[in-house]
Amino acid sequence: MTAPERFDPAISDGKWQRVWDEAQIFRADSASAKPKSYVLEMFPYPSGRIHIGHVRNYTMGDVLARYKRMRGFEVLHPMGWDAFGMPAENAAMEKGVHPGSWTRDNIANMKAQLQRIGFALDWSRELATCEPEYYGHEQALFLGLYAAGLVYRKESEVNWDPVDQTVLANEQVIDGRGWRSGALVEKRKLAQWFLKITDFAEELLDGLASLDQWPDKVRLMQENWIGKSQGLEFSFALSNGERLAVYSTRPDTIFGASFVAVAPDHPVAQGVAMTNCEAAKFIDRCKQGGTTAAELETAEKLGFDTGIGAVHPFTGVQLPVFIANFVLMEYGTGAVMGVPGHDQRDYDFASKYGLPIPRVVAPSVDDAGLPLAGEAEPGDGVLVNSDFLDGMDVPLAIRAVIDRAEAEGWGHGKTVWRLRDWGVSRQRYWGTPIPFIHCDDCGIVPVPKGQLPVVLPEDVDFSAPGNPLERHPTWQRTTCPQCGAAARRETDTLDTFVDSSWYFLRFASQPADKPFDREELAKWLPVEQYIGGIEHAILHLLYARFWTRALNRIGLIDVAEPFASLFTQGMVTHETYQAGDGSWLSPDEVRREGADWVEVANGAPVTTGRVVKMSKSKKNVVDPDTIIARHGADAVRWFMLSDSPPERDLPWSEAGIEGCSRFVQRLWRLFAAPLSGSGDQDAALERKTHQTIAAVAADIEALSFNKAVARIYELAGSTEKAAPSASRDAAVRTLILLVAPMMPHLAEEAWARRGERGLVAEAVWPEVDPALLVEDQVTIAVQIKGKLRETLTAPKGLPQAELEALALASDKVQRSLDGAEIRKVIVIPDRLVNIVA
RNA sequence: GCGGGCGUGGCGGAAUGGUAGACGCCGGGGACUUAAAAUCCCCUGAGCCUUGCUCGUGCGGGUUCGAGUCCCGCCGCCCGCACCA
Numbered sequence A: 001m002t003a004p005e006r007f008d009p010a011i012s013d014g015k016w017q018r019v020w021d022e023a024q025i026f027r028a029d030s031a032s033a034k035p036k037s038y039v040l041e042m043f044p045y046p047s048g049r050i051h052i053g054h055v056r057n058y059t060m061g062d063v064l065a066r067y068k069r070m071r072g073f074e075v076l077h078p079m080g081w082d083a084f085g086m087p088a089e090n091a092a093m094e095k096g097v098h099p100g101s102w103t104r105d106n107i108a109n110m111k112a113q114l115q116r117i118g119f120a121l122d123w124s125r126e127l128a129t130c131e132p133e134y135y136g137h138e139q140a141l142f143l144g145l146y147a148a149g150l151v152y153r154k155e156s157e158v159n160w161d162p163v164d165q166t167v168l169a170n171e172q173v174i175d176g177r178g179w180r181s182g183a184l185v186e187k188r189k190l191a192q193w194f195l196k197i198t199d200f201a202e203e204l205l206d207g208l209a210s211l212d213q214w215p216d217k218v219r220l221m222q223e224n225w226i227g228k229s230q231g232l233e234f235s236f237a238l239s240n241g242e243r244l245a246v247y248s249t250r251p252d253t254i255f256g257a258s259f260v261a262v263a264p265d266h267p268v269a270q271g272v273a274m275t276n277c278e279a280a281k282f283i284d285r286c287k288q289g290g291t292t293a294a295e296l297e298t299a300e301k302l303g304f305d306t307g308i309g310a311v312h313p314f315t316g317v318q319l320p321v322f323i324a325n326f327v328l329m330e331y332g333t334g335a336v337m338g339v340p341g342h343d344q345r346d347y348d349f350a351s352k353y354g355l356p357i358p359r360v361v362a363p364s365v366d367d368a369g370l371p372l373a374g375e376a377e378p379g380d381g382v383l384v385n386s387d388f389l390d391g392m393d394v395p396l397a398i399r400a401v402i403d404r405a406e407a408e409g410w411g412h413g414k415t416v417w418r419l420r421d422w423g424v425s426r427q428r429y430w431g432t433p434i435p436f437i438h439c440d441d442c443g444i445v446p447v448p449k450g451q452l453p454v455v456l457p458e459d460v461d462f463s464a465p466g467n468p469l470e471r472h473p474t475w476q477r478t479t480c481p482q483c484g485a486a487a488r489r490e491t492d493t494l495d496t497f498v499d500s501s502w503y504f505l506r507f508a509s510q511p512a513d514k515p516f517d518r519e520e521l522a523k524w525l526p527v528e529q530y531i532g533g534i535e536h537a538i539l540h541l542l543y544a545r546f547w548t549r550a551l552n553r554i555g556l557i558d559v560a561e562p563f564a565s566l567f568t569q570g571m572v573t574h575e576t577y578q579a580g581d582g583s584w585l586s587p588d589e590v591r592r593e594g595a596d597w598v599e600v601a602n603g604a605p606v607t608t609g610r611v612v613k614m615s616k617s618k619k620n621v622v623d624p625d626t627i628i629a630r631h632g633a634d635a636v637r638w639f640m641l642s643d644s645p646p647e648r649d650l651p652w653s654e655a656g657i658e659g660c661s662r663f664v665q666r667l668w669r670l671f672a673a674p675l676s677g678s679g680d681q682d683a684a685l686e687r688k689t690h691q692t693i694a695a696v697a698a699d700i701e702a703l704s705f706n707k708a709v710a711r712i713y714e715l716a717g718s719t720e721k722a723a724p725s726a727s728r729d730a731a732v733r734t735l736i737l738l739v740a741p742m743m744p745h746l747a748e749e750a751w752a753r754r755g756e757r758g759l760v761a762e763a764v765w766p767e768v769d770p771a772l773l774v775e776d777q778v779t780i781a782v783q784i785k786g787k788l789r790e791t792l793t794a795p796k797g798l799p800q801a802e803l804e805a806l807a808l809a810s811d812k813v814q815r816s817l818d819g820a821e822i823r824k825v826i827v828i829p830d831r832l833v834n835i836v837a
Numbered sequence B: 001g002c003g004g005g006c007g008u009g010g011c012g013g014a015a016u017g018g019u020a021g022a023c024g025c026c027g028g029g030g031a032c033u034u035a036a037a038a039u040c041c042c043c044u045g046a047g048c049c050u051u052g053c054u055c056g057u058g059c060g061g062g063u064u065c066g067a068g069u070c071c072c073g074c075c076g077c078c079c080g081c082a083c084c085a
Helices: A009-023 A054-069 A086-095 A099-116 A132-147 A195-209 A214-227 A250-255 A267-275 A277-287 A295-300 A344-353 A392-407 A503-508 A516-524 A539-553 A623-633 A633-641 A654-672 A684-700 A706-719 A725-737 A744-753 A798-809 A813-818
Strands: A036-040 A074-075 A151-161 A166-168 A185-196 A228-238 A244-246 A259-262 A303-311 A317-324 A335-336 A409-417 A437-440 A443-444 A477-481 A487-491 A529-533 A566-569 A570-579 A590-593 A594-599 A605-613 A777-784 A785-797 A822-827 A832-834
Touching: A009 A036, A009 A099, A009 A623, A009 A744, A036 A054, A036 A099, A036 A516, A054 A074, A054 A529, A054 A566, A054 A594, A054 A623, A054 A633, A054 A684, A074 A151, A132 A151, A132 A443, A132 A503, A132 A539, A132 A633, A151 A623, A195 A214, A195 A228, A195 A303, A214 A539, A214 A725, A228 A250, A244 A259, A244 A335, A259 A344, A259 A529, A267 A303, A267 A317, A277 A303, A303 A725, A317 A344, A317 A706, A335 A344, A443 A570, A477 A539, A503 A516, A503 A539, A529 A822, A590 A744, A623 A633, A623 A654, A633 A654, A633 A706, A633 A744, A654 A684, A654 A706, A654 A725, A654 A744, A684 A706, A684 A725, A706 A725, A725 A744, A777 A798, A785 A798, A785 A813, A798 A822
Parallel strands: A036 A074, A036 A529, A259 A317, A529 A566, A777 A832
Antiparallel strands: A151 A166, A151 A185, A228 A244, A228 A303, A228 A409, A259 A335, A303 A317, A437 A443, A437 A487, A477 A487, A570 A605, A590 A594, A594 A605, A777 A785, A822 A832
16 A cells, blocks of 8 residues: 555544544543543633634643643543623624524534544533533532622622613723713612622632742732732821721821822712712712723822811821722722822822822931932832831831831721622623522522522513513512512622633533532542633632632532643734725735735735734634634644744744645655664664653643644654664654644554554553663863853763863864963863853 | 733744754755646855954843843833623
8 A cells, every 4th residue: 555645634634533532532531540630721702713712722731631641641621611701692682693592503613613623622521601500500509608608799880881771891891981882881889799709818819829830920910919918007087077097008108198088989078979069070070981990090190179187197287188089999998198209199199289299218317308209209218207207117117107006096007908809790691690589578588409590581682771681571580488478589690700710620520410529529620730811810710719719618629729730821913914095904815925915806015014913803813714624633733832832922824834734744754654664773863762752741741832843843854864774663653652642633644554553642652761861972162251162072971170171172262262361260061161261 | 000921033933040043934045847836955143354253132231250041220012900701
């Protein structure tokens, strides 16, 4: 039989995907005696099409999962769907399709797309969060947290669209207006459900220390998000007879306070507004615009002088009390002392309203009169102009103020967290119904577990604004579980972050009658390797950690941290193209002509723009289906792994994927060629082969796929050049095994062609002969004053004195030295000699 | 605004404080071919007084025998900011 000229993915991809599926080899067996490995990628939202970014994410996980299987692990590598969320409701409003059927159609499409890429997934564990079989268990867990006192209701602000009569997500508010209606958005208070994540603030912070397989940057971001701070809480006596509590992390600067500011929704502000209509107008103005921190903090600092005075606890001076738009009710006490000299926001505010800006921290005690440098000085120094604090450094002064406040009884040291409780209420249809019942007599009553799941109604109407659950004619009607009287169901649904806070548990164990089996979970958890985008560094990952700890606290699971190791991958980007009129063009609409780009349709010149994240609006997208049909799954997978380090952005390019296609064919020629069969040995190639096995294994385990790819290119090149020998046959066989996790279809085809037994997907990773890993000759760099002047070859392990002699014996070195006096010689064994002359 | 990250040839990138540019893409030259495609071989950071020398890792300083790597100060871009997922 002669080998076909070319590897044909159109035939091989589907063939091997069917073989894997029929043999069910990627099913994870909870009863297996092998060591386990749980490899998980963040599950996708079923938007309709797989995005190239998903392909990159899942290819990385797939390589690791397939590699681990070859190393003898029982691998759990599941996939599912983060299936609740707003896009389904938007589709319902725009196209009149039911969110459920829209979502389920999308899932079917995307599943078929994933299968065409040849991922080694255990589809028997597939789940979709929008099915009652999933969210019913979520409701049970939520009630468990409620019973443990971790769920409560309180009033909280939302973005309210007065025209559409609906709550808007932050992304639906554009420049302070509703995206659909264009109406000015208002802030409105609603009673909403909250999870007490703040109960776990200390634990979540301390737990970060144990996550040594997480990127430092993610741990740091979470640490800052949790935001533990120590400071002083104290109260001012107000001129109206009330007291006003403020919190400060810099109580040392108390003598620099020149005003006091309260949040617009602070009781003091509200009190002033009752009698002062200017104040009420100001507060109304603050209610316009978005609710996001970014908007609040970039907005111009605005204040309203209430006319109230606050008595400084040390000086007795009356400080003006302002209502200010940059003070947050949620943090601390909702009121702050303004110290403009040493806080930039306060500085901007004081400058605007003509308030004094005294210096109370200076480089030294002699600098008390030094003017500020045109901006706040938040840094370190010693206290000045501060009475009994003068001369102290900042930490000492903080301590001294707290001690004095506590001794005199007007304040106390306090730990404050930036972390706020998690608001999980959404006034939407397409989410998990919050399992509670409102009874006029009994109040808010949990749905009894026997009545779960509370299932969403199918017959909903999206033609009118507002929440379809609230408008539904019958769904809300029920009876109170306590008194049996007529009662109403809760119409809020859960934030979709709740769905994704425990899906990794359900993947590991999915009994019908409960969320999971505790023993089975203990076998699989924690996830060995979690892979996803950096955009989830804080919210999703913190919520999932919280949920896991909460379930642990109420005794349902044994693990405390769900993800032992985390990897955050970069985005897939693409060059952008614009026509003469500024409109965006897709990569298919342009073609290269020499150094220029032109429109395919009319030959008009095209401007090429920056390489940015692929997005529909800029049309710089490529569709995975199209490129797989064109190049085959293996070339696309190879591209996803090549060149860019996985944590960085990967620029898609047509030239790049064509290069990958060529390499697939190049490997095929190497793999499909007849064996040489001779008994000759090629020691250099054997050494190279074993070094490559070790390096590729280390690179895959470190998720440095781009380096593994470079190693494979090198070994492929060396093997092609090698003369026929048994060593060369062995190198080819090794190459097939090394590429098997990355290009599984090509590897299966080659494996079968060589007459190897079984599937390469179930083969064992090649053994390394440690004796072949060490080189006996090394290259020594010879520097003179740190500049390279010569390279020499020397036996490995040569003593320092001999290396030095060898370097000095070189003609080139002597010429460069030109008789200069040698002052010092630095020798790094097996690497370098540096002569300081 | 606050928090986090990144910055190396034409491009993607490699480099335990020790030979900067591995490997790939693009480009150039050649072989094969009637020709093309495919394939194979060679060259490819810049400059210069070209046996070799100088410069060069966003910018400006510093530490060191030696800095892409460590420290300080900037600039640019990207991500997150609690109702997008």
